[in-house]
Amino acid sequence: MFPLFRSAGVRFAAIYAGLLAVSAAALALYLWWSTAGLLDRQTEAAIRADAQGLSERLADGGLRALVATVADRLAGNVDDDAIYLLADPAFLRLSGNLDHWPAAVREVGTFYELPVTRAGMRSLARVQSYDLPGGYHLLIGRDVVVRAQLRQLLTDALLWALVIVGAMATVGALVVRGLFRRTLSNVSATAIAIAGGDLAQRVTLSGRGDEFDQLAEVINDMLDRIGRLMEGVRQVSNAIAHDLRTPIARARTRLEDASLHAGTTAELHAAIERATADLDGIVAVFQALLRIAEIEAGSRRAAFGRIDLAAPLAGVAEMYEAVAEERGATLTADLPDRLPAFGDAALIQQAVANLVDNAVKFSPDGGSVSLTAQASARGLEIVVTDGGPGIPKDERSKAPQRFYRGEAARHTPGSGLGLSLVQAVAQLHGGQLRLEDAAPGLRAVLALPATGETGVV
Amino acid sequence: MxxxxxxxxxxxxxxxxxxxxxxxxxxxxxxxxxxxxxxxxxxxxxxxxxxxxxxxxxxxxxxxxxxxxxxxxxxxxxxxxxxxxxxxxxxxxxxxxxxxxxxxxxxxxxxxxxxxxxxGKTEGPATKLTVEDLEMDLLSRQVKRAGQKIDLQPREFRLLEYLMRHAGQVVTRTMLLEGVWDYHFDPQTNVIDVHVSRLRQKVDKPFPVPLIQTIRNAGYTLRAERV
Structure with a gap:
């Protein structure tokens, strides 16, 4: 294929031009058929009618009557376009307005269009010959020189029209190609900019809301999502760089210190054990990170189904009641008998466990934590409230970020990943995590939509 | 083995x-x-x-x-x-x-x-588990130690059952989480320790010989302490 046709714009333009030309040609053909063709058919019909009439005369009155009728018809022919020639078996003229039998006319029943000389004038005629009894021949025709001129005129006009159509097709094709290129250049310029590293670029919308705008919107949505994922990856790698460096450095220091300074085997053992514990902590952080990444990737949606959360949530409450009690706090759970939802029960259970774990951890002595859940038409709301220090308003949006630890949480154990996981689970289910002020304390709401519809993470 | x-x-x-x-x-x-x-x-x-x-x-x-x-x-x-x-x-x-x-x-x-x-070696489904003087009837869901009835919450019962089924073996916290609670994630707080300590209050505290032993850096095991 020509390299030119590798351009989709040229291809579309060629298709446009081709379609236009084909339809114009079809129109021209139809016009031709219904005008020039119609004239031809009228002529032929007239000749046939003549032939019919003359053959009746011949049957009634013999050759003589036929000669008389031909003379009559010629005399009565106002338009002076009728042509008759009666010839004997040797094709010699007996009667009629042609001087001699045209040499070209040999076959019976076929229309011929040929130049004739009639009364000294050259002209064009459409004729047909008939064989008569006794070996005589009859030629019936019509002078079609006027019609031929008309047909010529029509042909010229149509040819000119085709030339104009061709020109218009070319111009139209160029316009189509230009439009195509302009629309695409918008998208491709954006793509090039993004490939070059400028992730903030977006495809501009024409505002017409047409298919190209829809495409642009889809592409922009995709870019937004990629941007968010990239931002997430950047955050995680930063977090890993900063937050895991500390425990790794601590474990390393312990081991080096022990290998240099441990005086007794017992000291050495103790140092190694502490370093192992540090490393276990790092592994736990990695596992939490991987799990969040796994959830955010959305692959677990394949395992979604209709679930009842009543038992899993009751399990969480039961598990943490003892923990709360040991810390001098109380955990009360108010859960309905049935909590239908759509999703992954194990993940939601883990998310709620994280919320309750946090609440119990930050609860003051004698404080109370509550776990409630409500199903409504809009969806499911699981609420965990504590009487702890809460999260200041300006920190609330940052709290679910990976490794984020609020001021109040600096001195409690934790990885800073608990709320990240809750957020990831919420988004996987098309819901959201809301952190509100319980005055005092924190009110964490895990809202899940009622149906199976899941949002984009 | x-x-x-x-x-x-x-x-x-x-x-x-x-x-x-x-x-x-x-x-x-x-x-x-x-x-x-x-x-x-x-x-x-x-x-x-x-x-x-x-x-x-x-x-x-x-x-x-x-x-x-x-x-x-x-x-x-x-x-x-x-x-x-x-x-x-x-x-x-x-x-x-x-x-x-x-x-x-x-x-x-x-x-x-x-x-x-x-x-792989357990012989058929048991209806009764016995470890030292601790007895568990799986049908009537009753627990007795030294002939004395012990009242347990359903979850405590399952925790003790798991420990008794693995009597003499070490069970880790993760095994308990998976086997008793069916959790496949690691809660940040040591919830298992809290539950085991509550179980101890009922099963061990009133009696002279403790059965639930803590194995350092590993987990728990159920057996009479050998001195």
Whole structure:
């Protein structure tokens, strides 16, 4: 294929031009058929009618009557376009307005269009010959020189029209190609900019809301999502760089210190054990990170189904009641008998466990934590409230970020990943995590939509 | 017990083999899939510790599937660096009895292998569990110690049942989480310790000899303390 046709714009333009030309040609053909063709058919019909009439005369009155009728018809022919020639078996003229039998006319029943000389004038005629009894021949025709001129005129006009159509097709094709290129250049310029590293670029919308705008919107949505994922990856790698460096450095220091300074085997053992514990902590952080990444990737949606959360949530409450009690706090759970939802029960259970774990951890002595859940038409709301220090308003949006630890949480154990996981689970289910002020304390709401519809993470 | 370890990493394999031998087991080791499969099929073991990813063209899942297709029901513990849920499910579906993610604490591995090897030997469903003077009736769901009735919450009952079924063995916190609570994630707080300590209040505190022992860096075990 020509390299030119590798351009989709040229291809579309060629298709446009081709379609236009084909339809114009079809129109021209139809016009031709219904005008020039119609004239031809009228002529032929007239000749046939003549032939019919003359053959009746011949049957009634013999050759003589036929000669008389031909003379009559010629005399009565106002338009002076009728042509008759009666010839004997040797094709010699007996009667009629042609001087001699045209040499070209040999076959019976076929229309011929040929130049004739009639009364000294050259002209064009459409004729047909008939064989008569006794070996005589009859030629019936019509002078079609006027019609031929008309047909010529029509042909010229149509040819000119085709030339104009061709020109218009070319111009139209160029316009189509230009439009195509302009629309695409918008998208491709954006793509090039993004490939070059400028992730903030977006495809501009024409505002017409047409298919190209829809495409642009889809592409922009995709870019937004990629941007968010990239931002997430950047955050995680930063977090890993900063937050895991500390425990790794601590474990390393312990081991080096022990290998240099441990005086007794017992000291050495103790140092190694502490370093192992540090490393276990790092592994736990990695596992939490991987799990969040796994959830955010959305692959677990394949395992979604209709679930009842009543038992899993009751399990969480039961598990943490003892923990709360040991810390001098109380955990009360108010859960309905049935909590239908759509999703992954194990993940939601883990998310709620994280919320309750946090609440119990930050609860003051004698404080109370509550776990409630409500199903409504809009969806499911699981609420965990504590009487702890809460999260200041300006920190609330940052709290679910990976490794984020609020001021109040600096001195409690934790990885800073608990709320990240809750957020990831919420988004996987098309819901959201809301952190509100319980005055005092924190009110964490895990809202899940009622149906199976899941949002984009 | 006779245990087969199929693991290609020299350090991990050496560590596991040494540890299992120290715990009193007979250990065979294969460092590739082909030998591992051959040994697993041709010899009799009480348990197999199987790494998922092995050199030699035959990976752990393949070995497992071959074993199971030959009606070999030797308990298999899968060791893997692949932690995500799908991998775990894949391993268990292929016929694995337990799944442990690397890195792991040796105590965790030992406890799980011993639990698996023992499970293969239990004789039919019991209706009554007895450890020293502690008795559990699984039908009437009653617990008695030294003839004295002990009232337990449903979850405490299941926790004690799990400990009694594994009496004399070490059970780790993760095993309890999975076996009693069916949780496959690690709660940040040591919830298991809290629940075990509550159980102790009821089962051990009123009696002279404590049965629930804490094993440092490992978990718990149920047995009378030997002095």
């Amino acid at each position: 006779r245990i087969l370890v199929v693991e290609d990493d020299k350090d991990v394999a050496g560590f596991v083999v040494r540890g299992l031998k120290e715990a009193g087991h007979t250990v065979e080791h294969a460092d590739n899939g082909r030998d591992g499969l051959f040994m697993a099929v041709s010899e009799k073991f009480d348990a197999v510790v199987l790494d998922r990813m092995l050199p030699g063209g035959i990976d752990g899942i393949k070995i497992l599937e071959t074993l199971r297709s030959q009606q070999n029901i030797t308990p298999v513990l899968i060791l893997s660096a692949l932690a995500d849920v799908n991998e775990r499910v894949k391993g268990l579906k292929a016929g694995g009895d337990d799944y442990l993610t690397k890195p792991f604490a040796f105590a965790e591995l030992l406890a799980r292998v011993e639990a698996l090897a023992r499970r």
